[in-house]
Amino acid sequence: MAVRPPRPAGAPAEAPSVPDTMRAVVFDEPGDADSLHLTEVATPAPVMSELLVRVVAAGVNPIDAKTRSGRGVSSAIASYPAVLGFDFSGIVVRAPFETHPLQPGTPVYGIAAFPRTPGSYAEYAVVSSLSVAKMPTGLSHVEAAGVPLAALTAWGLIVETAHAHEGQRILIHAGSGGVGHFAVQFASYFGAHVTATASGRNAAWLRELGASVVIDHTTTKFEDVVADVDVVIDLVGNTLDATGSRSLGVLRRGGLIVNVPTGSWPTFEEDASAADVRASTYKVIPDGGALATIARLLASGSVQVYIDRVFDLGDAAEAHREIEDGHTRGKIVLRVSDD
Template identity: 70%
Template structure:
């Protein structure tokens, strides 16, 4: 039996944080290689430049970039859409996704000490992006890099996986028996969305191109629809949730999706501006609807890292380009039909 004195002692908890070997802060140069653009335009406006290394403030850390993910929002912003209206200084550096090594922290006992391998999202365009050798990143937008992934693989995760997590887990509330239709299941966000939905027990239906159909089944889709030969509304019905990663940009995918959602079901419309009237159209059919914007949540990234390390989820990197070839990476991205992600290799591991 415990004595009163023993009962009054505070409980001691062992830290679950991985042990990290502390390293002396490495010398950081004053300037760095980056890819910038001076005004909106085609992929050809991207150019290599030598620019100052950014200075972290408040809770930001400075990360040496090993690899940077390339996302559709990068190309839209470069072209004058996306987040371009928030750019207040030129030249500007694109890139949200990063995987790299912490080289400067705001205080000694920081959760990510110097030398820690991390992955996460930069606050572009409030700060410079990840198409550069160094980037500042808010602490709350970072997590430790999955141990099982290379930096190139990890750089393909943050934006796409966090978007998929928000869509599937936090908005659709994926669960056993739920029927979820995911358009563009083979893309960056789509291939994570398929895996998350299947992991949480949903019956996943994914649309994709012929080359991706068997792969989508491997990722967890119970049904696949070849959008090049079959109208999905002819073979799919009574769906609880549609995650629309296409909109009405081509072939009225968004509008047609309303035909397969059960009354009271939900349409999640992801591409910004791809279907301005989706809320009214959904309401007229008794269907709930919402748009979605990615939340750069380091806590969610830590959970995703555990799923990646366990093998329950995987990332697919389609193409890898050197930083200097960012224009070619954007050209490839805008051709469409990329499987998974495109990544820039910025520096040595």
């Protein structure tokens, strides 16, 4: 009987077999959280430079719930049933070619291209090799799955848009949320003086993350406490107590306000122009290079991710109800499969 020769040292790992179908959470049309249900769907197949990843954990973000309800990016969903989800952490099972740096068996984290491809609420996901990076050393898959979309959004806001630097004064609304708690840490890391709004229960925690001042929005108007800030990171808009409009009054002349939640402030550009401040919206860029940098910050302990709750994949509806409640500290994650 012929004996198979051993694999040479350093050669790519053999790709494991992949089933034709997989478990996934889908929704058949826009609706409430109960429209999400667990079923079997076809396993996606990668093409060109895409990776096939076995998903271990998937992050849950506000954009997921908005899309499921018919807002968010729902208009770009080509057909139903649709598999939701952007964030993931998992193991590469198919690489684009034999010398690609992310070979089968490599732990990775990143962002799926939903709704252009099925999302990460599934046992397997096809992802662009440019939107992933090796998983941060020292983090579990559940922790890593809570990072990509929120951290990349915060990185784009703080580093690439606000250009955080020593002495800069930055006000961050909703500092205890998924994006907010990363924004506080990045701004502090680069030397900015950070003021964050949050509920009182999160004040001590946000100070530990680097905020110099934390304002309890349930008891204090932020405009009574801060003035002449250089940058406002608006993660609320005018969906609650005209937070966005009130923020214009605390910016210095020529300061910058960045509004993130889509549709949260319809007159944003006009209002900012009238207040003589610079204004921009922001959309996350799924940049694997930035994810690799963030992974180093996480591995060194300079930045941390906080996971509020973990749900099994089949409990995605409950996870959506939790995130829509609006009181999440950090991130919510779905446990999809075993490590």
